Structure formats: structure tokens, C-alpha cells
Amino acid sequence: MAEFQNIEFKSEWRDEYLKTLCAFVNTKGGELIVWIDDKGNAIGVKNAKKLLEDVPNKIKNKLGITPSVISKIERGKDIVIIEVPATSLPVSCDGKYFQRSGSITSELNGNELANFLLLKYEKTWDSLASEANFNDIDMDTVNLFKNLAKERVSSLSDEDSIEKILYNLKLLTKDKKITNAGILLFGKNPQDFYISAKTRVGRFKDSNILDTVISEGNLFNQVEKAVEAIKKHLNVRFQIKELARQDIWDYPLDAIREALINAVIHKDYSSAAEIQVKIYDDSIWFWNPGSLPEQLNIEDLKKEHSSYPKNPLIANTFYLAGLIEHWGSGTKRIIDLCREQNLREPEFKEEHGGIGVWFYKNTDIYVKKNLIKLGLNERQYKALIYIKENGNITNSEYMNLANVSRQTATRDLDLLVKLNILEKKGITGRGTEYFLTTHNDS
Incomplete structure (x- = not known):
């Protein structure tokens, strides 16, 4: 018979099961059903009356709570059901604290115990x-x-x-x-007070680290330092919109800043782990130690949701400073900003004892819908495909490919150079060739 977070079956009573009852109390309450074995067979007990007197006293003396203990007939056998409620305050057994996770009873220690006690006493770190x-x-x-x-x-x-x-x-x-x-x-x-309150930004080539920057200082400065460290390893191009130049980074900078602010707001600062940012050729990974509140799951992060910040005082200060729009909107804003730039939707994951956010680069910036958004025409799109296949293009080749005059070809190619999509090499005239722009990533 299956056991659950709030139900456990035992073939006999032992005092060590007080730990299980303690775990029930510290989680959501539960039932210990005695004299039923793991297969669901009722074994029965002869001295049920005595146990109905002894067990409640043991629970009250050890755990300080009053349980419900009843006897009933199951398949012709006496069984005993011991039920304990959840409590608002923490309960210990012999000076130790236990909690239930699935069908497992485990002792709480270290940071896990500290966070449990804070939650029970309605305090935040x-x-x-x-x-x-x-x-x-x-x-x-x-x-x-x-x-x-x-x-x-x-x-x-x-x-x-x-x-x-x-x-x-x-x-x-x-x-x-x-x-x-x-x-x-x-x-x-x-x-000086909390050594792990920092953000580590690394540039990786596969599993090899090429560069590391550790962003320290207070959280306002730390976020901005981390943004600058990330920008060092991103490509940027620009487009002309309403006579103004607009920088287009591999990822929206506002989404990057939002991910960093989310990380510092929701970080478990009792953990020895730092916030981590790993920049790869085609993605960025943001990670902070901690866990989702029990009221939320990963799917909730994809839409506006109620906010349960790990550090509400930090969250409130960032809000008052105008650095977040309103609570519960950050993850949805990250998704919207990436969609606006025609990027793949970011992924949110519970991993490695924390929360990870993956941004994915549009590895082919020459996707047709992106180029049309930049204001390019069909001729220029065909030319870029040609360059990708052949390595470069000349003015004459462009004229033949697009069936246009030299003047039109020059104008089209010059715009691609201005947008930082192409770079021109060689002297003016027949020796001029156009290549896809090479971005340096130090």
C-alpha cells in the first residue's frame, strides 16, 4: 500500500515513530496507521486499549501536542490510527527537528533548519x-x-x-x-559580513572558462557591475529607427538586469553559494541558491503571479527605487522582452539546489523575420543568404543576383554596413568585397 507525505503504515508501535509524527506536525499534519503492514494487510493488535492510553501520553510528553488516537476494526482486526495536526510553531523531538518530504522523514540541519525556524516564526532572513x-x-x-x-x-x-x-x-x-x-x-x-553575497560572472567555451568577474559591493552596485561584465561578452548591432540609432544586443539588456534583480531578491543568503552567471556561445545561465515557494511552480513563472519573495525587504526597496515594475511580474517581463526581440522563450528550472534561468541566443541573426523588422528588403535578404553560402559578395555579384543597377546595389550594401551586419573590405571599386560582420568576444 502506497505511503504519502501525510500517511504512513506501521506493523507495530515503536517509540522511534515519534520522529515521524514530529515530521507530520512540522509539515502539513498526518496519520500513522499502526498494525497494517507495507502491503496493506491488517495484522491487528490485542492490547489496543492499553495503547490508546499510552501513545497519547508519549506524544504529549515528547512533542507537546495532543493527538487524535482511535481504534477501529479493519478486516476483522483491531488497528490504531494516530493523527496529528500541523502547528504554526516548530515542534522538536528530543531537541531535534524533523520534516516530511514525500514519504521520507528527515532531520533538519544547518541552513535548512534555519530557514524552517524563520518560516515558522514568520520571520525572514x-x-x-x-x-x-x-x-x-x-x-x-x-x-x-x-x-x-x-x-x-x-x-x-x-x-x-x-x-x-x-x-x-x-x-x-x-x-x-x-x-x-x-x-x-x-x-x-x-x-565583510556575508562572504557569499556576490555574483560570479563567467564566460565559457563549452566547459572551458575563458574569463571570470566577481561582482561585489552592495546589491544596487552589484547588479550594475554584473550587467557590465555580461555586456563585455555580447555582440551589439544597431538599427536606425525614426532617425535615431538603436542598439540591439544579443539579449535584451532590460531582461538581463531583471534576471539579476530577481536573483538577488530571491537568493537564499544563508547558503554559502554565490549567484552565478555563465555565458556560453549560444546561451546565458542565471542561477541563485534557493527554492520556489510552495505556492508556486515553474509554469506559474511564465505568467503574472502572486509574489512570495524570499527577501521581501530587499524586494520592496528595489520596487521603491523603480527597478522592478511590480511584484510577481519579473519573470513574465523577461519572457516578453525576449519575445519582442524574436528570441526563443527563456526557460526556468529548479536545478542544483536553486533556481536557474536560461536565455537563448538567436544563433542565426539572419532569420528572415528579424531582417524584415530591421527594415531590410527581399534583395538584401537574398544577398545575406548568398554571403553565408559563398563567404562574401561584390557589388557586381549583388547587381546580378538582385537584377538592379550599380547605384541601387551600392545603396543596399551600404545600409547593411551601417547596420553592422556587413563589413566592407578592399579599395573602392572592383576590389571591394562585403563579408558578414565578425564580432570579437574577449
Whole structure:
């Protein structure tokens, strides 16, 4: 007979099963059905009355809760059903905490235990007091926040002190200690307190690493440093739209920034792992330690959804600074921005003990719908296909391919050069050849 997260079958009672009941209490409650074996056969018990007296006392003494213990007849045999409810506060058994995952009972330790206790006491890691003091706060970042937040925080004044700003943002505890969120957001060097509060950006060729940049500092600075580190390894072209030049990167920069902000908001800062960004030839991977809240699944991230930020104080400060639109919209915005650039839809995955986001490059920028969006005509599209197959094209070859005059051929090719799609080599005239632009990726 199958066992579930909230049901377990036992052929006899043992005191060690108090751990299982403790796990039920700390999860969603559950039932321990005794004297039924794993195959669902009712074995039965002769002293059910005595157990109905003993088991509740043992549970109350060890776990501090009152269970429901009943006896019933199953296939002509007495069985005992022990039911315990979920509780709002954490429950221990012999000083240890247990939780249920599927049909497995496991002891909580380390970061897992810390996060469990925070959740039970309705606290978040970013709301706890840090060891930082006001000398550790970076005034430049405070002033940056003042400028960014003026639209959304009308009461904010240039004259406001650091203490007042942090207090209004709920970044001070009741006894005026700077919270973890406060030092991460506004600290001169938060890594003095939390060494893994950083973002590691790497450029990879297959599995070989070509370049690494570690982005440190407070979260405002860290996000921007990481964006700049990523841009170093991206190609950029431009298009002329309404007489203005518009840069087109391999991936939308706003989507990259959104992914980084999501990572710092949802990171499990009690973990020793850093936020990671891995740049490959055809993709970028963003990863932060942590897990999805139990209210959400991966499919929910593809649409607007309720927000359950791991670090709500950090999320709220980024919102007030105008760096996120509104809670629960970030992942959907990432998808929309990539679609607008005709890129494959990003993928969200639970992997390696965290949340991964994969961006995929349009490895062929010469896809016809993209070129039409750039304002290219059918002649230019055919010419690019020709160059891909033959390596280059001359003015004369373009004239023959498109059946146009030299003047039209020159005008078409010059536009492709201006858009940074083609590069021209050789002297003016018969020696001029046009090649697909080569981008350097250091």
C-alpha cells in the first residue's frame, strides 16, 4: 500500500515513530496507521486499549501536542490510527527537528533548519539584525536611492538622515540595529559580513572558462557591475529607427538586469553559494541558491503571479527605487522582452539546489523575420543568404543576383554596413568585397 507525505503504515508501535509524527506536525499534519503492514494487510493488535492510553501520553510528553488516537476494526482486526495536526510553531523531538518530504522523514540541519525556524516564526532572513553599524553604510548608495525613489516615495527628502531612511524602509530592528537587508542594500562592503553575497560572472567555451568577474559591493552596485561584465561578452548591432540609432544586443539588456534583480531578491543568503552567471556561445545561465515557494511552480513563472519573495525587504526597496515594475511580474517581463526581440522563450528550472534561468541566443541573426523588422528588403535578404553560402559578395555579384543597377546595389550594401551586419573590405571599386560582420568576444 502506497505511503504519502501525510500517511504512513506501521506493523507495530515503536517509540522511534515519534520522529515521524514530529515530521507530520512540522509539515502539513498526518496519520500513522499502526498494525497494517507495507502491503496493506491488517495484522491487528490485542492490547489496543492499553495503547490508546499510552501513545497519547508519549506524544504529549515528547512533542507537546495532543493527538487524535482511535481504534477501529479493519478486516476483522483491531488497528490504531494516530493523527496529528500541523502547528504554526516548530515542534522538536528530543531537541531535534524533523520534516516530511514525500514519504521520507528527515532531520533538519544547518541552513535548512534555519530557514524552517524563520518560516515558522514568520520571520525572514533579511529582517534579522546584522552586526553592521551606521559607519558601514555607503552614503553614495543612499543618495542614489533618494534620487531613484522620488517618484514612488513622495515623502522622501534630500535632508532625511540615513537612520530615518532605513527606519522608513523597515531596515532597522526595534532596537535600531541594521538588518541583513539594510547592509546588503546600502553597505560599503556587505561581503565583510556575508562572504557569499556576490555574483560570479563567467564566460565559457563549452566547459572551458575563458574569463571570470566577481561582482561585489552592495546589491544596487552589484547588479550594475554584473550587467557590465555580461555586456563585455555580447555582440551589439544597431538599427536606425525614426532617425535615431538603436542598439540591439544579443539579449535584451532590460531582461538581463531583471534576471539579476530577481536573483538577488530571491537568493537564499544563508547558503554559502554565490549567484552565478555563465555565458556560453549560444546561451546565458542565471542561477541563485534557493527554492520556489510552495505556492508556486515553474509554469506559474511564465505568467503574472502572486509574489512570495524570499527577501521581501530587499524586494520592496528595489520596487521603491523603480527597478522592478511590480511584484510577481519579473519573470513574465523577461519572457516578453525576449519575445519582442524574436528570441526563443527563456526557460526556468529548479536545478542544483536553486533556481536557474536560461536565455537563448538567436544563433542565426539572419532569420528572415528579424531582417524584415530591421527594415531590410527581399534583395538584401537574398544577398545575406548568398554571403553565408559563398563567404562574401561584390557589388557586381549583388547587381546580378538582385537584377538592379550599380547605384541601387551600392545603396543596399551600404545600409547593411551601417547596420553592422556587413563589413566592407578592399579599395573602392572592383576590389571591394562585403563579408558578414565578425564580432570579437574577449
